[in-house]
Amino acid sequence: MDTKPQSTLPVLVEPPRGAEPHAPLGRGYFLGETRRQQPLPMRESLAKIKNWFRANSLWVMAYGTGCGGIELRPLTTARFDFERFGMAMRPTARQSNVLIISGYLAVKSLKRVIRAYEQMPSPKWVVGLGSCTINGGMYWDSYNTINRLDLYLPVDIYIAGCMPRPEALLAGFGELMAMIKRGEANGWNHYLENFDWYKENQKKVINDWNMPDYNW
Amino acid sequence: MISKLPIFGLAAVVARIAVPTLATAAGSLSAAHLLGWLGGLTAFGMTLLAVFQEDMKKLLAYSSVGQVGYVVLAMALMTPLGWTAALYYAVNHFLFKGLLFLAVAGVIYRTGVRTFADVGGLIRRMPASFIAVLIGIIALAGVPPLSGFAGKWLLYEALMDKGWLFLTAFMMFASVIAFLYCFRLIHSIFLGQLKDEHRQVREAPWPLLLAELLMIVPILVLSVRPRVLVEPLQHLVTGVFGVPGVRFASATTMTTSFGYFNAAAMMAMVVVLVVVLLVILVTAGAKPTKVNQLDIVYSGELPPSPEEVQYAWAFYRPYEKAFAPLLKARVTAFWNGVVDVVEGIADAGRRFYTGNAQTYVLYSVLFILVLAAFGLAR
Amino acid sequence: MPLGVKIAWSLVGVLVAIAYGLVIAGIIRKVMARIQGRIGPPVWQQFIDLGKVIFQRTATRHGWMFYLAPIFRAGGGIGLYLLVPVVIGVPALSNFSFDGDLLLVMYFIFFGSLGMALGAADSGHPHSPIGISRGLSQMTAYELPFALAMVAMAAEVHSFSIHDIIMVQQGGILHWNILTNPLAAIAAFIAFLGMNMYAPFNIVGAPQEIPVGPPTEYNSVFLSLMMSGRAILAVAKIVLYMDLFLGGAHSILEAFVKTFIIYFWSVFVGAVFPRFRTEQAVRFFLGWPTVAGIAGVLLVLIR
Numbered sequence: 070m071d072t073k074p075q076s077t078l079p080v081l082v083e084p085p086r087g088a089e090p091h092a093p094l095g096r097g098y099f100l101g102e103t104r105r106q107q108p109l110p111m112r113e114s115l116a117k118i119k120n121w122f123r124a125n126s127l128w129v130m131a132y133g134t135g136c137g138g139i140e141l142r143p144l145t146t147a148r149f150d151f152e153r154f155g156m157a158m159r160p161t162a163r164q165s166n167v168l169i170i171s172g173y174l175a176v177k178s179l180k181r182v183i184r185a186y187e188q189m190p191s192p193k194w195v196v197g198l199g200s201c202t203i204n205g206g207m208y209w210d211s212y213n214t215i216n217r218l219d220l221y222l223p224v225d226i227y228i229a230g231c232m233p234r235p236e237a238l239l240a241g242f243g244e245l246m247a248m249i250k251r252g253e254a255n256g257w258n259h260y261l262e263n264f265d266w267y268k269e270n271q272k273k274v275i276n277d278w279n280m281p282d283y284n285w
Numbered sequence: 286m287i288s289k290l291p292i293f294g295l296a297a298v299v300a301r302i303a304v305p306t307l308a309t310a311a312g313s314l315s316a317a318h319l320l321g322w323l324g325g326l327t328a329f330g331m332t333l334l335a336v337f338q339e340d341m342k343k344l345l346a347y348s349s350v351g352q353v354g355y356v357v358l359a360m361a362l363m364t365p366l367g368w369t370a371a372l373y374y375a376v377n378h379f380l381f382k383g384l385l386f387l388a389v390a391g392v393i394y395r396t397g398v399r400t401f402a403d404v405g406g407l408i409r410r411m412p413a414s415f416i417a418v419l420i421g422i423i424a425l426a427g428v429p430p431l432s433g434f435a436g437k438w439l440l441y442e443a444l445m446d447k448g449w450l451f452l453t454a455f456m457m458f459a460s461v462i463a464f465l466y467c468f469r470l471i472h473s474i475f476l477g478q479l480k481d482e483h484r485q486v487r488e489a490p491w492p493l494l495l496a497e498l499l500m501i502v503p504i505l506v507l508s509v510r511p512r513v514l515v516e517p518l519q520h521l522v523t524g525v526f527g528v529p530g531v532r533f534a535s536a537t538t539m540t541t542s543f544g545y546f547n548a549a550a551m552m553a554m555v556v557v558l559v560v561v562l563l564v565i566l567v568t569a570g571a572k573p574t575k576v577n578q579l580d581i582v583y584s585g586e587l588p589p590s591p592e593e594v595q596y597a598w599a600f601y602r603p604y605e606k607a608f609a610p611l612l613k614a615r616v617t618a619f620w621n622g623v624v625d626v627v628e629g630i631a632d633a634g635r636r637f638y639t640g641n642a643q644t645y646v647l648y649s650v651l652f653i654l655v656l657a658a659f660g661l662a663r
Numbered sequence: 664m665p666l667g668v669k670i671a672w673s674l675v676g677v678l679v680a681i682a683y684g685l686v687i688a689g690i691i692r693k694v695m696a697r698i699q700g701r702i703g704p705p706v707w708q709q710f711i712d713l714g715k716v717i718f719q720r721t722a723t724r725h726g727w728m729f730y731l732a733p734i735f736r737a738g739g740g741i742g743l744y745l746l747v748p749v750v751i752g753v754p755a756l757s758n759f760s761f762d763g764d765l766l767l768v769m770y771f772i773f774f775g776s777l778g779m780a781l782g783a784a785d786s787g788h789p790h791s792p793i794g795i796s797r798g799l800s801q802m803t804a805y806e807l808p809f810a811l812a813m814v815a816m817a818a819e820v821h822s823f824s825i826h827d828i829i830m831v832q833q834g835g836i837l838h839w840n841i842l843t844n845p846l847a848a849i850a851a852f853i854a855f856l857g858m859n860m861y862a863p864f865n866i867v868g869a870p871q872e873i874p875v876g877p878p879t880e881y882n883s884v885f886l887s888l889m890m891s892g893r894a895i896l897a898v899a900k901i902v903l904y905m906d907l908f909l910g911g912a913h914s915i916l917e918a919f920v921k922t923f924i925i926y927f928w929s930v931f932v933g934a935v936f937p938r939f940r941t942e943q944a945v946r947f948f949l950g951w952p953t954v955a956g957i958a959g960v961l962l963v964l965i966r
Contacts, residue, residue: 106574109720122714132585147700152692155708160874161582163723163882166715181585188582190571190882191721280587281580406787408726419781428774429767438766442823450814450960457769457810461803464773468780468799472792476728476784544764544823551763554745555774558738562888566730570717570884573724580723581788582879596792603941604800607949 106283108261109191116252123166123192124249127242130165130189131158134182135172137198137232149235154242162188167245170222172232173201173208174215180275186222187283193257194245197227198238206231220270223256318449320361325452327354329459333608335466336601340399341389341474344466345382348425351463352378358456359440362447366530366541368522370439373515377436377507381424384500385470388417391489391497392474401469402598405591406479406578410486415475417497422467424504427460430555432507435515435539435548442541443530469600478591479578509552510537673745673758677895680744684894685709687923691930698934709894713887722883725786732782732877733885737892739775744899746771749918751829751911764823765813768903772858775896776802779877779889786880794876797941798860798867804948805857805864811956812851815844816907818963825906832910841908847959848908852928853952857944858900859926861933866941901925 113119133141144151145158159165162185170182186195197218200206205216218224226248228241248254260267272278331351338344356378359371391414392407393399408415420431427437437460444453488494507514512533519529534540537549579588588594599605605612637648689706696703705711724730745758746768763771780799783791817823819840820831832838841848857864868876878889901922905912909925912918939947 106721113720119714119718122711122718126708126711126715150696150701150703152696152704153702155704155711161879162585163582163880164875164886183585184587185585188580188723190719190723192719281577408728408785423777426773426777427770428777429763429770430774434767434770437770441766445814445817445823448818450818450964451957454807454810454814454956454960457814458803458807461773461806464777465799465803468777468784468795471781472784472795476781476787477792478787543817543821544766546763546767550759551767554742554759555738558741559734562734562737563730566733566884566888570887571720571722573722573883573885576723576725578725578787581786582874594787594789596789596796600792600796601800603797604803604945607800607804607942607945 106261108258111252111255111258117250120250120252124246125155127154127156127167127194127246128159128165129156129167129169130162130185131160132168132182132185133171134174134178135170135199135201137169137171137201140198140232140235140238141169141171143235144238149239151239151242154239154246156242162186163190165189166192167194167196168222169196169198170202170218170224171198173199173206173211174218175213176215176274177213179215179221179271180278180280183221183271184280191257192249192255194225194249194254195222195256196241196245197224198241199233200229200231203227203229215274221267221274223260223267225254225256317361317363321358321449321452324354324356324358324361325455325459327351328358328456329354329462332459332462332466333611336462336469337605337612338466339401339598341393341401341470342386342399344470345385345389348463348466349378349382351459352382352425355440355456355460358452359443362443362449364443364447364530365519365522365526365528366439366443366446368525369515369519369530370436370443372518372521373439373511374436376514376518377424377432377504380500380504380507381421381433384417384497384504385421385425387493387497387500388414388421388489389470389474391493394493395486395489396483401473401600402595404474404480404483405477405595405597406475407483407486408475409479409578410483411475411488413494414489414497415471417494417501418471418475420501420504422471424508426464426467430508430552432504432511434551435507435511435546438539438544438546439515439531439541442543445543446530446541465601465604473597473600477597478588478595480591480595509549511539511548512537515539669754669759676749676758677741677744680898681891681895683919683922684896684898685713685891687897687926688894691926694927694930695934709890713890716883716887716890719883722885723880724885725880728782728785729880729885730782731785732779732881733888733892735778735782736775737888737895739771739778740892740894740896740899742774743768743771744895744902747899747903747906748825748829749902749912750915751833751913765817765825765828766823768825769810769813772900773802775892783877783879783881788879790873790875790879791877793873794867794869797869798877800941801857801860801864801866801944801948804945805854805952808850808948808952808956809854809858811953811960812847812854813907815847815956815959815963816840818960819844825903829906829911836910839908839910844959844962846955846962850952850956850959851904851908853955854948855900855904855925856929856932857948859897859929859933861929863933863936863939864944865933865938866944869938897926898922 133139143149166189168182168186168189174182186193197203201208201214202218202224205211205214208214209216215221226241226245228237230237233241245254268282328351331347331354335344335347335351338347352374356371356375359367359374362368392404392411395411396404396407398404424431424433427433440456441453444456515531516533519531523529530541532540534545535547538545538547579591579594581588581594583594686706686709689704689709692708693703693706746763748758776798780795784795816828820827822828828840832840836842860867873879878886881889902918904925905918905921909921912921
């Protein structure tokens with residue numbers, strides 16, 4: 070697979086800092102990308118049991134993108150305690166299942182969020198928290214935030230409000246768990262199926278795209 | 286290895302002479318005991334110094350000195366078990382330290398650098414050297430499946446048998462510190478991030494690998510059957526002491542008055558466990574995708590260069606801080622102290638020469654009086 | 664007992680030990696939650712986490728050494744468990760403890776740690792070697808009081824055999840080593856805190872600085888094996904402590920009760936203490952716990 074971004078749009082491609090020494094053996098800036106994963110068949114054996122396990126052990130990526138991050142912290146405290154639902158904060162993307170986009174998302178953050186999302190193992194879910202992820206909210210005409218999150222990442226569930234209280238978050242997580250058990254929360258597969266569309270949208274707003282184009 | 290030669294010399298000398306015993310107020314203090322603590326302190330101190338080296342060969346050199354400390358300690362035990370342990374340890378150390386020196390020499394030969402911070406991730410380019418170093422450090426650390434454990438086991442059994450309890454615990458402590466530099470050695474050279482200038486490095490030359498293989502084979506044989514070495518050594522030692530320290534309950538089980546250890550069963554257990562778990566890991570769950578070297582969790586970023594994500598310099602900084610009082614250079618302070626004492630004495634002596642003629646007269650009178658006193662006493 | 668039957672019993676024992684380890688880890692999460700005034704996860708939460716991790720649909724790996732960490736972590740735990748007798752007088756539950764003495768067991772604890780360190784360092788993540796450098800530093804430090812206590816135990820019965828050490832403690836609670844040599848027991852039980860890596864000695868996975876320490880890059884099936892390995896390692900250590908200090912166990916029920924009590928010692932300490940820095944932890948272990956250990960050995964010598 071060619072390592073250069075494949076968008077047909079005019080995208081300014083700057084090699085990452087110190088990129089030249091990293092391009093040995095003529096394999097591009099990123100040491101050769103690993104093949105992109107194809108969408109998985111959604112039917113799997115024992116899906117109900119597996120989904121029950123997945124729903125009852127949601128590990129949340131400890132990452133607050135916007136002001137909504139402040140609403141996540143109370144979830145670990147005695148008053149709200151999301152650990153009773155089997156949820157926990159994980160500081161590393163490789164072990165997380167849920168990515169919460171907490172509020173407005175600056176374009177710079179979007180870049181990091183995409184990479185964190187792609188490093189998470191499937192199945193994984195995105196929770197849009199607050200109005201800003203739906204239509205931009207009070208930042209809808211800001212020069213450096215995105216307005217609609219689902220153009221860039223497959224959102225499984227939105228929790229509306231500005232900001233939603235931790236109770237609303239818990240209700241949203243309950244709904245997400247119910248969706249996972251029903252086998253409906255398949256945004257991660259949707260992302261793979263429409264990978265090119267998502268990448269095109271992402272590169273439209275991220276001008277200094279210097280990341281590999283993979284997903285697993 | 287040259288560093289082992291004095292051990293055999295020491296053995297030859299100690300075997301012939303009676304051990305002098307100093308009678309002190311607190312009981313008898315054996316010279317053997319002193320030699321034992323000397324060996325123990327050598328092992329501890331040199332191991333500690335090896336941990337903080339930034340240079341591969343210096344690390345191995347300090348480590349060798351420390352290991353000879355164990356041999357001296359075992360030799361000082363003056364028991365058949367201790368001597369068996371010492372000789373086994375010396376032979377075994379020759380094997381694994383030779384292996385480590387050869388493998389590290391291959392790395393230095395191919396990369397041209399000796400500092401840990403300048404290499405890294407070489408497992409991708411030099412897998413055979415990596416395996417050699419891996420076997421070497423496992424044997425050095427004395428972790429069970431390989432031959433190093435039998436050496437440690439013999440040493441501790443001998444120490445306990447002799448009743449040197451504090452030295453036993455102290456040696457356990459010192460040999461665990463050796464893990465630190467073992468890990469340092471293999472991690473900083475072979476694991477972590479491969480540097481860009483080493484992407485074309487080739488495997489060590491085959492004569493070197495062949496020599497390493499010649500070291501590895503005896504290590505593996507000893508790991509499964511330490512008896513093949515322990516028995517002849519025991520035979521030698523029996524010539525001096527008359528009674529054997531180690532008995533063989535079965536073909537592979539060694540017993541002493543203190544404990545027992547079945548090397549082959551140990552090896553079998555480890556191999557079976559590793560194979561079974563590997564099969565489970567490969568067959569169960571999702572098939573893993575191999576990701577790139579720089580594709581790590583880096584707060585949603587791509588690491589800018591391998592150097593920036595390779596943790597190699599001052600690897601045990603907190604440990605150094607913890608042991609700071611022990612590691613302070615003391616030679617300068619010692620000589621400064623000597624200078625202070627000499628100056629103090631000289632200063633005290635200078636006070637007699639007041640420059641006043643009357644004091645000198647007084648000294649003369651006092652001198653004559655003292656002489657007269659002696660004369661009267663006579 | 665034929666070898667085949669013995670292996671079968673050991674396999675059953677290993678599975679039970681993993682399950683037990685996961686349950687006590689779940690109970691710990693519950694207890695911690697209650698101490699903090701929360702409801703906390705169900706006690707079987709660890710099983711759900713394990714199942715979730717196994718059922719993940721994708722996984723990533725680095726080099727081939729990446730496989731080594733979970734294998735050695737689990738292998739070290741299982742091997743340690745197999746070398747420690749669980750119930751006295753029941754050959755099926757004494758595992759393979761006649762193939763090695765206390766020294767072998769002491770060194771087998773390191774087998775898992777060192778293998779885990781090697782594998783995790785291959786992931787190329789800087790947090791792995793940082794965590795390992797902290798972990799190994801702490802390991803050497805608690806080794807001194809631990810070794811002193813072990814030496815005291817072994818010198819008492821003039822044997823490194825765990826069976827002999829258990830047998831000398833029979834005949835009532837007053838014969839237990841924790842009461843006959845309390846100083847060595849203090850040293851060993853403080854070393855146990857460092858071994859278990861709960862607060863104040865949780866400097867390896869220090870959650871605020873180096874996210875989860877060495878296993879930062881591990882996921883799905885690798886992580887599941889690591890979790891099971893950690894569970895059985897914890898069980899093996901507490902069984903060892905039970906054998907050495909609490910007089911072993913005559914029945915499975917007794918073993919459960921005693922191991923539970925030993926484990927909760929570290930949990931209750933961990934619940935109320937903040938974390939040491941690495942050099943503070945090292946100095947701590949080389950301080951009073953070592954003095955206690957030396958006193959314990961002296962107690963044996965003068966007796």
